[in-house]
Amino acid sequence: MSHNTTERLMRLKESLVTAQESRLRAEGRLATMMQQLQTQFGCSTLEQAEAKQEKLKKECASLAGKLNDGLVKVEAEYDWEE
Numbered sequence: 665m666s667h668n669t670t671e672r673l674m675r676l677k678e679s680l681v682t683a684q685e686s687r688l689r690a691e692g693r694l695a696t697m698m699q700q701l702q703t704q705f706g707c708s709t710l711e712q713a714e715a716k717q718e719k720l721k722k723e724c725a726s727l728a729g730k731l732n733d734g735l736v737k738v739e740a741e742y743d744w745e746e
Contacts, residue, residue, distance in 0.1 A: 698708075707713040
């Protein structure tokens with residue numbers, strides 16, 4: 665084997681090792697995030713999390729509307745001018 669081929673193989677090996685390490689770190693981060701998703705929100709899949717997110721967005725919008733309606737009523741009932 666020529667010197668260039670050996671060097672090239674060594675660089676490829678280093679690249680492979682680096683890629684494997686990156687993959688393992690990414691898998692670890694994913695496992696941690698999935699565990700957090702399960703613990704905090706009771707979701708075991710991304711699909712469940714997306715559905716829960718949509719439900720929470722709707723609830724938030726509804727509560728914001730109710731809060732606004734309540735504020736309008738309070739402002740109408742009381743004279744806030746000093």
